[in-house]
Amino acid sequence: MNNQSTLETMRKLSLWGMAQCFEHLIRLPLDQHPTADQLVAQLTQAEQAYRQHRKTVSAVRQARFRYQAAVEEIDYLPGRNLDKNQVLRLADTSFITRSENILITGATGCGKSFIATALGYQACHMGLRVAYFSLPKLFQKLHLAQADGSYVKELARLERQHLLILDDWGLQALSLHERLVLMQLIEDRHGRASTIITSQLPINGWYDYIADPTLADAMLDRLVYHAHRIELKGESMRKRSAPTDRKGEETSVQ
Numbered sequence: 001m002n003n004q005s006t007l008e009t010m011r012k013l014s015l016w017g018m019a020q021c022f023e024h025l026i027r028l029p030l031d032q033h034p035t036a037d038q039l040v041a042q043l044t045q046a047e048q049a050y051r052q053h054r055k056t057v058s059a060v061r062q063a064r065f066r067y068q069a070a071v072e073e074i075d076y077l078p079g080r081n082l083d084k085n086q087v088l089r090l091a092d093t094s095f096i097t098r099s100e101n102i103l104i105t106g107a108t109g110c111g112k113s114f115i116a117t118a119l120g121y122q123a124c125h126m127g128l129r130v131a132y133f134s135l136p137k138l139f140q141k142l143h144l145a146q147a148d149g150s151y152v153k154e155l156a157r158l159e160r161q162h163l164l165i166l167d168d169w170g171l172q173a174l175s176l177h178e179r180l181v182l183m184q185l186i187e188d189r190h191g192r193a194s195t196i197i198t199s200q201l202p203i204n205g206w207y208d209y210i211a212d213p214t215l216a217d218a219m220l221d222r223l224v225y226h227a228h229r230i231e232l233k234g235e236s237m238r239k240r241s242a243p244t245d246r247k248g249e250e251t252s253v254q
Helices: 003-012 016-026 036-063 084-091 113-126 135-148 151-158 178-188 201-212 213-222 237-239
Strands: 102-105 130-134 161-171 195-198 228-231
Touching: 003 016, 016 036, 036 113, 084 113, 084 228, 102 113, 113 130, 113 161, 113 195, 130 135, 135 151, 135 161, 135 178, 151 178, 178 195, 178 213, 201 213, 201 237
Parallel strands: 102 195, 102 228, 130 161, 161 195
Antiparallel strands: none
16 A cells, blocks of 8 residues: 555544644655654554644634633733732642632733633643633523523533633622522532632622522532632733833723
8 A cells, every 4th residue: 555545544534633644754755754663653643632632622612712811821910919829730620620619809800811711721621621601691591591492401511511610700780590590500510510700799799799698608608618719909901911102101902
């Protein structure tokens, strides 16, 4: 069998990573060709890396993040109250294995969503299932699911996620139905999966936000107990990154 036939067979078998590697290797000068055992090792490693990349791309697409973020891009500026060692420990995603939560609080623009998203991307790279939602939009989605009969299916999908990121917690008042939905989500995931919550409200204000003593006690007991807390401080990161005009004055950023 010649090299071209081998390439075609690899592609028919959907061994795309292996095919790309083999195509590269056969173009090398003869004196640079690998030995038989080296060839097998390089081809299998290339296929493994290709499949892992495809799996990560699929996980990121299904997570539906608002934007891209990476742990390596997080700023540990003085005054942010952000512990680099804590973030790096969380970035190994072992907190997900232990079904632990992360609560990130701070003022508008301080980088809460970026950190949560960066940890979500890291989980995708580790082969874990992740879903990202702005909490108000999640309620909208579940409301529509009730209307078209897919509510139970949507809740089951959320429960299957290794990591659920709920952004914008506390932006708007909760209706009774939303409190019950939130309680069900938290109860379903408690001790089984991890949740990251970002909020402008300090944690000691969440009880009043939920506005139902019984549900608040139940939710906060499940969310806060053994949770990792990140309480960001300092000025807005958007303000720091805003472009300046010719006079050096800050211009607005959307």
